[in-house]
Amino acid sequence: MIRALLPAGTAARSSGGELTGPGLFEAELRQVAGASPRRRAEYATVRRLARACLAELGEAPVPLARGAGGAPRWPAGTVGSLTHCPGYRAAAVARTRDADGLGIDAEPRAPLPARVLTQVASAAERAHLDALAAAEPDVPWCRLLFSAKESYYKVWYPAMGCWLGFDDAEAVLDGGRHRGWFTVRPVAGGARRVRRADAGFDAAATGFPALRGRWAAGPGVVVTAIAAPVGSLPRPGQAGRTATGMPRWAQ
Structure with a gap:
């Protein structure tokens, strides 16, 4: 369902439940060390979906740990987004030459x-x-x-x-x-x-x-x-005043 909502050139994957597969990277494991089993499973599944998206774009597997603001860190030259709710998990990734950002x-x-x-x-x-x-x-x-x-x-x-x-x-x-x-x-x-x-x-x-x-x-x-779209978002240094804070949507 998610793939049909995004433009050509975007890799998108979804699942109705948890996926098994390669384990998490050490940096990712640290972030969910104290989480509930359900939360760890959701966290792992969306990252497995995301790494499948990256592979579709020719990118090697990398840790997708959260940054200071809660958003996942994507490899240079890519943008992406993760989501999960009961019964659905999804990830989407694009190259920065195709999109300034994904949500x-x-x-x-x-x-x-x-x-x-x-x-x-x-x-x-x-x-x-x-x-x-x-x-x-x-x-x-x-x-x-x-x-x-x-x-x-x-x-x-x-x-x-x-x-x-x-x-x-x-x-x-x-x-x-x-x-x-x-x-x-x-x-x-x-x-x-x-x-x-x-x-x-x-x-x-x-x-x-x-x-x-x-x-x-x-x-x-x-x-x-x-x-x-490419060129639509403010570039670093062009944006207005900012302040720190943890987004509700940190995945």
């Missing part, structure tokens, strides 16, 4: 709890979701909005090096019952629900672009994906 996310095909929806969607976004649900009630639009923002954040963080709050971005969705498109853009005035050193942060003033992605809804899962 993928998978979520259970179920509505968000109301208390979570108010935290991740603005009043305008909730009105947008109500209109979508009236036209196509079988699609969990609120979960798709959450997932679209997660995919956007996975492109944002490697380029910007800082946390982005859910209310620092706005998502617009479209499509039918099983698949469609979405656009996410940075907006001003977000509350940034994390402790910040630069309280005057304005996501809309960073120069980071709106990005268009695709979504699909399958049995038990919804998936979103963004491939940032």
Whole structure:
């Protein structure tokens, strides 16, 4: 399902459960040494999928340990993204000559709890979701909005090096019952629900672009994906002010 959402030249793999295969690298083992067996299995599976993607691009197996901000470190000349949720794991990798960044996310095909929806969607976004649900009630639009923002954040963080709050971005969705498109853009005035050193942060003033992605809804899962076009993202040193913080999406 994930491969159909990404452009040609992107390697993508998915699995409905855990994969066995070569063991983790030492740097990876250290990161999950104290984790539960389920978490270690998820961690290992998405990295086996990612190394299969890298092999498809002609890259040798390498450790894919998390960096200081929580995002996996990809080999030079590549960009990638990992995701997992109950019943689904996926990885996607592309060469930097084909994409500036990748973001993928998978979520259970179920509505968000109301208390979570108010935290991740603005009043305008909730009105947008109500209109979508009236036209196509079988699609969990609120979960798709959450997932679209997660995919956007996975492109944002490697380029910007800082946390982005859910209310620092706005998502617009479209499509039918099983698949469609979405656009996410940075907006001003977000509350940034994390402790910040630069309280005057304005996501809309960073120069980071709106990005268009695709979504699909399958049995038990919804998936979103963004491939940032080459030349679309700020380069190191061009981005706006940054601050440290651990993203929710660290895989």
